[in-house]
Amino acid sequence: MKRIAVLTSGGDAPGMNAAIRAVVRTGLNKGWEVFGIRQGYEGLISGNMAPMKARDVSGIIQMGGTVLGSARCPDFRSDEGRLKALRALNQNDIEALVVIGGDGSQRGAYALSQMGFPVIGVASTIDNDLYGSDIAIGVDTALNIALEAIDRLKVTASSHQRSFLVEVMGRNSGYLALMSGIAGGAEAICIPEVETDPEALAVELRDSYRRGKSHAMVVVAEGAKYNADALMHYFQKHRDRLGFDLRATTLGHVQRGGAPGAFDRLLATRLGAAATEHLARGEHGLLMGLIGSEIMGTPLEEVVTKKKELDMRLWELAEVLAK
Ligand code: ADP
Ligand code: F6P
Secondary structure: OOOOEEEEEEOOOOOOHHHHHHHHHHHHHOOOEEEEEHHHHHHHOOOOOOOOOHHHHHOOOOOOOOOOOOOOHHHHEEEEEEEHHHHHHHOOOOEEEEEEEEEEHHHHHHHHHHHHOOEEEEOOOOOOOOEEEEEEEHHHHHHHHHHHHHHHHHHHHHHHHHEEEEEEEHHHHHHHHHHHHOOOOOOOEEOOOOOOOOOHHHHHHHHHHHOOOEEEEEEEEOOOOOOOHHHHHHHHOOOOHOOOHHHHHHHHHOOOOOOOHHHHHHHHHHHHHHHHHHOOOOOOOEEEEEEEEEEEEEEHHHHHHHOOOOHHHHHHHHHHOOO
């Protein structure tokens, strides 16, 4: 019998629970023991783990967040921290580990696999900045939450002929901003990948009123040089440049806390199941991700060395559609 463990790490993402459930139930179905590790790498280092049974993952597929808990764990970045983790895994006779998380978590997974321990990653982050998966667990739900906010803000913006800055998360990636901007019909989008000139932005927004629009929505990525705070600061200093009323809303963690939609539940289920499937074949050191319509394993080495690029054709399309 094989004994494996699963943890969730980094920023929680809607769908992580569905992935835990899939790992546990497909692992049990193979006759394995499956341990759940609490609070990500923190729990791994301290050996905070317990066996999970089928009923332990009942009723969680529809829940946002992660029942195992998550953490940002600076200690895991050091050899010393990872050696402690390795010791805890060995003391509990764990033979393989599934890491459900984003870019940083997969860097940790790669570092552990480099120390000779079998690890499989599952792509999960609302930022969608992880190489090896076209879309990660949580992205679709976070996008829909952002869209609901944008749609609502548009209603009030139109009533007052106002302009709104809506800041979405994404760390250093503009993916969430670009996609929610396109799907929400934004007049402008500010992302880290493209330099924003606030002066040109003001001209663009004024122009959209001239073209007969009743509002101007700007979706701003938190990682953009001119995020919502910086733009508000700029326009407060240069009030004369605007000529219309401007408000800012930062969505923040609201985007992360939602119940996963059908897409994320299904993606998480497929990725979790693929993780145990690969382990059963003796394959590890891979990230489970969705490429095209297929679940594929990408070597963790590639995942941590290659950068996921934004499709700039969509940026150009957004500009055309904003007219
Ligand atoms: P996410 O996985 O959502 O991107 P973080 O970037 O915070 O979130 O990473 C989660 C955790 O992964 C970190 O708190 C740390 O424990 C671990 N981690 C991140 N980067 C590395 C690294 N280069 N080496 C080892 N562990 C890392
Ligand atoms: O990585 C997910 C994410 O939500 C990013 O979009 C954001 O920058 C970050 O986590 C926020 O981190 P924390 O929850 O630690 O404030």
